[in-house]
Amino acid sequence: MAEIITPRQIIKGLLEGTAPPRPLFLPIVFSHGAQIENLPVRTFLTNPTKITNSLRQIRAHLRSDGITCYFDPFLEAEELGGVVHWDTEGRTPSLRWPQDTAAGELPTGRSSFTETSKGSRVAVAVEVIRRLKSVVRDDCLLTAGVTGPITLAALLSQVNLNDALQYSKLSASALDFATSVISGIAKALVEAGANALFIREDILPEFSTEECAEWASQLATTVNIIRFYQALPVLLLTHKESFTTNRDVILRQHWDCVICLVLNGALPDGLAEAPESGGAQFGVALPPEAFRVGGSSAAELDESLRRAVSELRPAIITTTGDVASAADVERLNELWENVLR
Numbered sequence: 001m002a003e004i005i006t007p008r009q010i011i012k013g014l015l016e017g018t019a020p021p022r023p024l025f026l027p028i029v030f031s032h033g034a035q036i037e038n039l040p041v042r043t044f045l046t047n048p049t050k051i052t053n054s055l056r057q058i059r060a061h062l063r064s065d066g067i068t069c070y071f072d073p074f075l076e077a078e079e080l081g082g083v084v085h086w087d088t089e090g091r092t093p094s095l096r097w098p099q100d101t102a103a104g105e106l107p108t109g110r111s112s113f114t115e116t117s118k119g120s121r122v123a124v125a126v127e128v129i130r131r132l133k134s135v136v137r138d139d140c141l142l143t144a145g146v147t148g149p150i151t152l153a154a155l156l157s158q159v160n161l162n163d164a165l166q167y168s169k170l171s172a173s174a175l176d177f178a179t180s181v182i183s184g185i186a187k188a189l190v191e192a193g194a195n196a197l198f199i200r201e202d203i204l205p206e207f208s209t210e211e212c213a214e215w216a217s218q219l220a221t222t223v224n225i226i227r228f229y230q231a232l233p234v235l236l237l238t239h240k241e242s243f244t245t246n247r248d249v250i251l252r253q254h255w256d257c258v259i260c261l262v263l264n265g266a267l268p269d270g271l272a273e274a275p276e277s278g279g280a281q282f283g284v285a286l287p288p289e290a291f292r293v294g295g296s297s298a299a300e301l302d303e304s305l306r307r308a309v310s311e312l313r314p315a316i317i318t319t320t321g322d323v324a325s326a327a328d329v330e331r332l333n334e335l336w337e338n339v340l341r
Contacts, residue, residue, distance in 0.1 A: 011141065014232055027323060030069075039044075052128050069142050069144045075146075196233075212246060258315045260284065263308055288322060291319075292326065303337050
């Protein structure tokens with residue numbers, strides 16, 4: 001009888017540079033718990049008991065390799081003084097900075113990150129991970145997400161992420177500050193017991209070779225901390241065009257993490273054979289919209305993923321962001337049954 005390899009053994013192999021026998025299936029399913037608890041997302045994000053209870057219920061129904069313990073694109077920005085505004089139902093967020101913070105300037109009032117600060121939602125995330133760590137089995141990974149340095153620096157500098165981003169428009173102080181904050185939060189999450197951490201970059205500028213090397217160096221600070229705790233760092237590139245534009249310079253860097261690319265149509269050509277990929281392991285990220293109730297063609301997505309799994313042999317299958325609170329969990333399970341098993 002063939003030995004059953006657990007998800008944590010697959011993580012260990014990936015950290016040692018070993019290709020996995022199958023991809024880890026780690027869709028980001030977090031705010032769905034708010035619907036289970038009948039809470040606005042705004043309230044859900046601050047309640048570790050409600051989060052833990054709902055995630056255990058999700059785990060009972062979702063056939064995946066792990067639990068998303070915490071995932072919020074505005075987590076770091078709020079820690080640094082940004083104000084998250086919600087719609088009247090407390091479900092759709094937007095970020096604003098205090099009026100005395102001018103565009104291009106770092107927010108005042110916070111010069112460092114402290115996980116134990118009163119009211120910190122990072123402390124909530126840490127508590128959720130600690131609680132789940134005490135109850136999950138070896139076949140379940142605990143995951144969470146942090147914002148990448150380019151994306152956080154852009155938020156800190158009040159750059160519109162919908163506009164074309166220029167690396168030169170991001171100040172060195174904003175990038176350094178973003179890197180230190182992300183590293184501190186990542187350390188808190190993996191110390192608590194997270195097995196894998198998504199580092200999410202929502203947009204990238206068109207890099208020169210030197211700029212890309214600087215970005216990779218900034219990421220390495222966080223990647224090395226995650227790996228020190230025997231957790232898996234996953235670079236989640238959610239903007240397909242950004243990777244396509246920077247493909248060659250990105251592949252020339254040395255990566256000690258899994259790089260997850262958007263599967264929206266076809267993946268960029270030649271990744272599996274890329275001679276300059278620095279030994280990087282790749283993953284595939286699916287659009288969360290595909291899992292809405294009554295969403296797009298399941299057969300088309302399944303076929304695209306089958307091709308990607310066959311050609312790229314990805315280490316991870318995930319999503320580019322949090323699957324909506326009204327997610328069709330059974331659709332995720334079908335994907336597992338039809339493609340990944």
